[in-house]
Amino acid sequence: MKKIILSAALLFFMSSKVSSCSWYDPDYEYFNLFTQSIIKDKSYLPFLHTLSNRFYGHEHFEIPDENIETWQRFFGNSLTYAETQILVEKMPMKDLNFFKKGVSGNAILSKLGSYQKYAEAIDYLIEAKYLEPFMRINFVESPDSFYYNAEENSKNATQLNVEKTVSALTSLYNAAKNPEIKLRYGYQLVRFHHYTRNYEASLQAFKKYVEPLQLKTAPYFLALDQFAGAQRGLKMTADANWNFFQVFINSKSRKESAFVSMKLSDSASFDNLMKRAKTSEEKNMAYFLLGFDDFSNPIPMMEKMYEIDPNSEILKVLAARSINELERSYLPIYFNNAKDASLSEKRTTETKTDVAKVPETSFWQKIKNFFSGIFGGKKSSDPENGNDQSESDLLKNPNRIPKFTKNEYDETSKDFATDLKLITSKIKEKSNDEFWKITDAYLAFLKKDYDESTKTLEEIKTTNPEYLAEISRMKMLNKITSQPRITPEFEDDLYKNYKEFFVAKAPAIEKDSTADHFGYEEYHAPSTSEFLKDILANRYFLQGEEAKSFLMNNQLSDLRYNPNLDLAKKLEAFFNKNDKTQFEQEIIAKNINDVGNTASFFNVLYGDFAMRSGDFERAKTYYEKGSDFSGIPLSEGIYDYNTGEYVKIADPSKVYNGFNNISSLIFGHNHLVSYGSPENEMMKAEKFVPEFPFIKANMNKLELSAGLLQLKKVAAGKDEKAAKANQLIGNLLYNTSALGFYRHVFVMDIDNSNGPKYHFDKTDSPFQFYYKNYSSNVFIAPDNFDLAIGFYKKALQNTLDKEQKARILFQMASAEQGKYYQYEAKNTFNANYDDPDWSKKQDEWMKNMDQSKNQKYRTYFVELKKNYAETQTSKGLQGTCSYYDYFMKKN
Incomplete structure (x- = not known):
């Protein structure tokens, strides 16, 4: 199952702007360490930064509705907010009618006392509840529409008698004594005309029934929202925008809808708002909307807002959004290693020089190492201690995270951290809100100025619980990320003070059927704990402690999916280390598993x-x-290419498990090529195998290696038997290469189905930061096809059998094809698709590749065609290998 996941995982991690999937959330692809929601005015929470939804926080926050709060005050705060909300929005009309008759047993209504105390309010609620099901505009479907309208039979305002409804609401308006209730009837009149598309009547109703009351309470802005909607219906765009703008400013719960209703699609719309803006609040809000709508560079808008009012709450919203945008580039949950260097050669060079380079040991360091050795200490250049970089070098390492990583799939991404810090530093000096000091400290953290960040945090005096939580976390982050080198002493400190961040399990995640099928779990929000593990993995990697780096993000069993010899040796050394710190024992070594x-x-x-x-x-x-x-666990079963399902293994003892049950056909040759077919259909044994009785029909790897050693002894001769022994060894080396039917045998796999081990284009370790998602990367040491060719050459020299020579030459040609694939992978076509000469360049590249193939990688095909075309072996191969048949018939 793992091999199927890998290709999909690679596609996913190529871009942080991946298309939406049921299991993918763009807000989960970075470490969100700065809590945006610490802004004090929670009515602006929807306008914090998110890519998952149009607005932020619906799944976490509920903004209080000022209309409910107004009702709560109207009833003398005798009801809680929740009770008031039930009364206004959910209570059946019949309960109010029973209360009016004095027979209600409703517990909430009983808190109000008698009906007479709030008679006008109860009567209004009865009327409002009668109207509410109809209070939506009638949907007029386009003649060209082919979408099904789910609400085509639902109620709308046109289903009420317009004349009677307006007459009733007008009469109730005139009869009401309380201005608040009168205002609410005025709102209903404006809304009813709007929803029946009587736009002009709606405007007149607002002017006649709402404005004269001169009350700017919640119902007023509900009415103004409907008034602006009617203006929109009359194409009065500028006026509608201005009135929606007023709703946006003055309403807490309707900011989202007011923003959506504003049509701010061009600079003229914003200019109109700015021209009308009189107060500082209005001007600031206009700048905020401009900064929110065009977020590629928030700094100019923040500068203008700062000049107007450095204490503006919406200025904090833009700052929080800006930090969140930076986090997505500074703190991704996965550094796409291959993407950070344009060429694999460049990547390899950088890794060797910038990351793992060990400076030449100085004279004084040699003396120190000498005396350390005498007294039993470890040399500072000991592999277990990492390399000998100075603390200064480690701190300056360009691959030390946090670091800004430009998203090549998003051309708007910019590193504006320095500019943002300049303005936040200015604001914190004038604003009386500690938010700005927290912001300033966090930006210093992103820029790796940990001393300044910590100093700023120490200066903050606050009792705000959200601020205190953020400050506490940031102090911890500064302490851990500022550590130049992760020493045993620091590991002891981590284990003593921050153990919970490294042992706490991720929240349980419920898998759905889709997740089970593809082998992934639904994503959860990246945690601070995971970030700290990434930090340590990165630090260990830069220090040269690659085993510890690997185990911070992976389990030892992950090494099976991309076996790496050098890394394995380092992991074994760590496994055998006797003096592990408690942190190493309890946190890191726990991942030596399975x-x-x-x-x-x-x-x-x-x-x-x-x-x-x-x-x-x-x-x-x-x-x-x-x-x-x-053995490699076989619990998943074997993949059946015919059915596309995994077939459970009835008797695992008879199946290859990474060590046992290797068929003697591993010394044979291909009859046909189909990796998913049974071996006895694809592979044929050489007819002379019985001459070597030590080759067993079923072997484990120890028996296989012993048999190869005996074959090698025979192969040292100069006779026919030596030729056969060399041919068998060549067969085994080819059959276990990336092209062979047994390509899985020496790469820690259980079958030859496709996977990361069988690629020709990724053969160097791509890691330059740390080993996160190790099993999702594609690389393995390349096959040396010349080894097989070398044994085949000896076989060719020692045999006199022409049929056998033909078979050997074909095997050599097959190995030579592997060499061509490796050459092709290193010389891929590389031109911008926008290049007007793209096709011409591609044709030229293909021409050059074909020329190289024919001149350098068809040596043995040419010899086979020239000297052995008439052999039965050659004729038989033409019937089973279409490419060889094409080559033989080509002039």
């Missing part, structure tokens, strides 16, 4: 690498030490 006997796991892995390099003697030594290898 590989059975760990020592055997490493030895089998080493044996596999030795086999791929043709060192059969060394491989045998490792396999002897790894004979207790428990």
Whole structure:
């Protein structure tokens, strides 16, 4: 299952602007360490930064409705907010009618006392509840529409008798004595005319029934919202925008709808708002909307707002949004290593020089190391201690996170952290809100100025619980991220003071059927704990402690998916380390998991690498030490290409598990090529295999390596049997290469289905930050096809059998094809698709590749065609290999 996931995972991590999926949330692709919602005016929460929804926070926050609060005050605060909301929005009309008759047993209404006390209010609520189901505009479907309208049979305002409804509301308006209730009837009149598309009547109703009352309470702005809607219906765009703007400013709960209703699609719309703006609040709000709508560079708008009012609450909203935008570039949950260097060669060079370079040991350092050795200490250049970079070098390392990483898929992404810090530093000097000091400290943290960040945080005096929580977390982040080198002493401090961040489990996630099918779990919001693990993984990586870096983000079992010899040796050294700190024991070493006997796991892995390099003697030594290898887990079963399902294994003891049950056909040759078909249909044994009785029908890796050593002894001769032995060894090396049917045998896999190990284009470790998502990266040491060719050449020299020579040459040609694929992967076509000469350049590239292929990588096909075309072997190959048949028939 893991192999199927990997390709999808790679596609996902290529871009942070991936299209929406049921399991993907763009707000979960970075570490959100700055809590945007600490702004004090919660009515602006919807306008904080999010890419998941149009507005922020619906899943977390509920903004109090000022209309409910107004009703609550009207009833003398005898009801709670929740009770008032039930009364106004949810209570059935019949309950109010019973209360009016004096027979209601409703507990909420009983708190109001008698009906007579609030008679006008109760009568209004009865009328409002009668009207409410109809209070929506009638939907007029376009003649060209082909969408199903789910509400085509729902109620709307046109279903009421217009004349009777207006007459009733007017009569009730005139009869009401309380101005607040009178205002609410005026609102109903404005709304009713708007929803029946009597726009002019709606405007007149507002002027006649609402404005004269001169009350700017919640019902007024509800009415103004309807008034602006009627203006929009009459194409009075500028006036409508201005009135929606007033609703936006003065209403807490209707800011979202007012913003949506404003049509601010061009600079003229904003200019009109600015011309009408008289107060500082109006001007500030206009700048805010401009900054919100065009967020590519928020600094100019913040400068203008600062000049008007440095204490503006909406200025904090823009600042919070700006920080959140920066976080997405400074704190991604995954650094796409391959994307951060334009070429793999550049990436490799940077890794070797900037990250893992060990400076030449100085004279005094040599003396220090000498005396450290005498007294039992470790040299500072000891691999377990990391490399010998100074603390200053480590702090200045360009790959030390946090770091700004431009999103190449989003051309608008910019690093405006420095400019933002300049203005926040100015604002904090004039504003009386500690928010700005917190903001200033956080920006210093992103820019790695930990001393300034900590100093600013220490100066903050506040009792605001949200501020205090943010300050506490930021102090911890500064302490951990500012540490130049992660030493054993610092690990002890981490374990003592911050253990909960490293042992706490992620919240339980409920899988759906889709997640189960594709092998991923639904995403959860990245946590501070995960960020700290990334920080430590990055620090260990830069220090040269790659084993600890790997285990901070991965489990040892992940090494199976991309076996890496150098990393495996470092992991084994850490595994065998006797003096682990408590942090290393309880946090890092916990991820040495699920590989059975760990020592055997490493030895089998080493044996596999030795086999791929043709060192059969060394491989045998490792396999002897790894004979207790428990095998790769087979719980998933075997993938069936015909059904697309995993088939459970009835008897795992008879299936290849990474060590046991290797068929002698591994020494054979391809009859046909189909990786998903049974081996006995695809592979044929060489007819002379019985001459080598030590080749068993079913072998484990130890037996296989022992057999190869015996074959190698025979192969040292100069006779026909030596030729056959060399041919068998060549077959095994080819069959276990990326092109072979047994390509999985020496790369820690259970079958030959496609996966990251079988690619030709990613053969160098792509990591330059740390080893996060190790199993989702594609790389493995490349096959050396010349090894197989070398044994085939010896076989060719020693045999006199022409049919056998033809078979050997075809095998050599197949290995040579592997060399071409490697060459092709390193010389991919690279031109901008916008280039007007793109097609011409592609044709030229293909021409050059074909020329190289024919001149350098068809050596053995040419010889086979020239000298062995008439052999039965050659004719048989033409019937089973279409490419060879094409080559033979080509002039």
